[in-house]
Amino acid sequence: MVASIVQNPLKLGTTLHLTPTILAPISRPLLFFSNPLQLRAVRRASVSMSYDRQLAAAKKAASLAARLCQKVQKALLQSDVQSKFDRTPVTVADYGSQALVSFILEKELPSMSFSLVAEEDSEDLRKEEAQGTLKRITDLVNETLASDGMTDVSPLSEEDVLVAIDNGKSEGGPRGQHWVLDPIDGTKGFLRGDQYAIALALLDEGKVVLGVLACPNLPLASIASRNQHISKDDVGCLFYAQVGTGTYMQSLDGSRETKVHVCATETPEEASFFESFEAEHSMHDLSSSIAKKLGVKAPPVRIDSQAKYGALSRGDGAIYLRFPHKGYREKIWDHAAGYIVVAEAGGVATDAAGNPLDFSRGRYLDLDTGIIVANQKLMPALLKAVQESLKEKASSL
Numbered sequence: 258m259v260a261s262i263v264q265n266p267l268k269l270g271t272t273l274h275l276t277p278t279i280l281a282p283i284s285r286p287l288l289f290f291s292n293p294l295q296l297r298a299v300r301r302a303s304v305s306m307s308y309d310r311q312l313a314a315a316k317k318a319a320s321l322a323a324r325l326c327q328k329v330q331k332a333l334l335q336s337d338v339q340s341k342f343d344r345t346p347v348t349v350a351d352y353g354s355q356a357l358v359s360f361i362l363e364k365e366l367p368s369m370s371f372s373l374v375a376e377e378d379s380e381d382l383r384k385e386e387a388q389g390t391l392k393r394i395t396d397l398v399n400e401t402l403a404s405d406g407m408t409d410v411s412p413l414s415e416e417d418v419l420v421a422i423d424n425g426k427s428e429g430g431p432r433g434q435h436w437v438l439d440p441i442d443g444t445k446g447f448l449r450g451d452q453y454a455i456a457l458a459l460l461d462e463g464k465v466v467l468g469v470l471a472c473p474n475l476p477l478a479s480i481a482s483r484n485q486h487i488s489k490d491d492v493g494c495l496f497y498a499q500v501g502t503g504t505y506m507q508s509l510d511g512s513r514e515t516k517v518h519v520c521a522t523e524t525p526e527e528a529s530f531f532e533s534f535e536a537e538h539s540m541h542d543l544s545s546s547i548a549k550k551l552g553v554k555a556p557p558v559r560i561d562s563q564a565k566y567g568a569l570s571r572g573d574g575a576i577y578l579r580f581p582h583k584g585y586r587e588k589i590w591d592h593a594a595g596y597i598v599v600a601e602a603g604g605v606a607t608d609a610a611g612n613p614l615d616f617s618r619g620r621y622l623d624l625d626t627g628i629i630v631a632n633q634k635l636m637p638a639l640l641k642a643v644q645e646s647l648k649e650k651a652s653s654l
């Protein structure tokens with residue numbers, strides 16, 4: 258038996274009321290240094306310790322992008338779906354979300370040099386036949402900005418939208434600060450009316466220092482017990498984490514902030530695990546073999562997108578297993594935000610060999626075989642089961 262969380266937002270009709278975010282200033286200590294190098298080093302340390310301003314901007318950007326996506330998901334039209342060169346779907350909401358997040362981050366943080374590594378680009382939208390689609394995206398972005406009472410910005414032109422989308426072409430890397438965005442993670446789930454996430458993270462010197470996950474269709478209550486009735490007011494979560502300060506969840510309307518922690522179980526038999534809804538994205542036979550070795554009794558919980566990391570960070574399940582098929586290269590925007598949300602909640606995410614995930618190598622996350630996530634206590638047994646199952650699979654080929 259397989260459990261899946263299916264929230265059809267076409268029936269939910271949620272309206273969001275966002276309050277404007279107040280930006281907290283970075284506090285810089287007043288110190289005197291005669292050596293300018295020393296002064297620069299201390300300034301760098303003091304700035305890198307607090308990402309409050311960036312976090313506030315990221316929360317605002319992801320919440321507004323979620324509002325845009327909800328609107329599109331409610332009125333999903335076939336014409337809103339294009340196909341990219343790799344034949345994965347992309348919708349007006351993917352483009353609109355990326356344009357909006359890019360525009361808001363740059364506007365809210367004018368003093369920062371702006372670098373964004375993001376999934377989408379404007380190439381297909383610049384084609385003659387995409388004129389109508391581009392107009393629709395531009396309208397969606399402007400309507401969303403207006404709905405937030407952003408009266409200090411004049412409406413974006415179609416060219417502004419294309420430029421905002423193409424800001425996402427940065428290569429990232431180990432130096433400086435880079436935003437990392439998946440404007441809709443789990444587009445297939447989005448199209449099905451199921452789970453998806455707007456995933457935004459910040460890299461500083463190659464490390465993930467903050468992450469925000471907006472999950473418009475994820476219930477605020479645990480999805481561990483799946484048969485409860487969920488009202489439309491109890492759906493839509495925003496997870497966020499800043500390095501060294503823990504992970505928090507609030508409702509997408511800005512209320513009900515709570516600190517969250519991963520499941521503390523030390524007993525694999527009690528653990529339940531998450532995996533992709535799509536068998537094309539992760540090998541279900543392999544995860545089933547791992548779960549069997551661990552003695553996991555509960556059926557897998559299959560949901561789309563980084564909503565899995567969010568649900569894991571608040572203890573809805575204890576393990577996340579992801580084993581893409583041979584040849585697939587993971588991208589940093591598919592894991593950066595989820596990674597810090599889980600890590601700050603007390604979890605560990607590694608590749609299948611137990612190596613830490615390295616987000617500093619550019620747009621791809623080159624890793625060994627797969628990604629596994631659990632609490633610290635479960636990790637040794639999980640790694641052992643993963644290695645055994647991988648060996649068995651290799652010898653059966």
Ligand SMILES: Nc1ncnc2c1ncn2[C@@H]1O[C@H](COP(=O)(O)O)[C@@H](O)[C@H]1OP(=O)(O)O
Pocket residue numbers: 345376439441442443444445446532533534535537538539560561562563581582585591
């Ligand atoms: N063949 C594939 N194997 C693994 N992941 C994929 C594949 N194709 C797309 N993805 C990406 O996997 C993620 C969804 O994973 P999940 O199965 O956990 O929901 C998405 O980021 C999706 O991209 P996208 O952002 O375009 O939806």
Ligand SMILES: [Mg+2]
Pocket residue numbers: 345346347376444
């Ligand atoms: Mg995609």
Ligand SMILES: [Mg+2]
Pocket residue numbers: 439441442443590591
């Ligand atoms: Mg993705």
Ligand SMILES: [Mg+2]
Pocket residue numbers: 351376439440441442443444
């Ligand atoms: Mg995406």
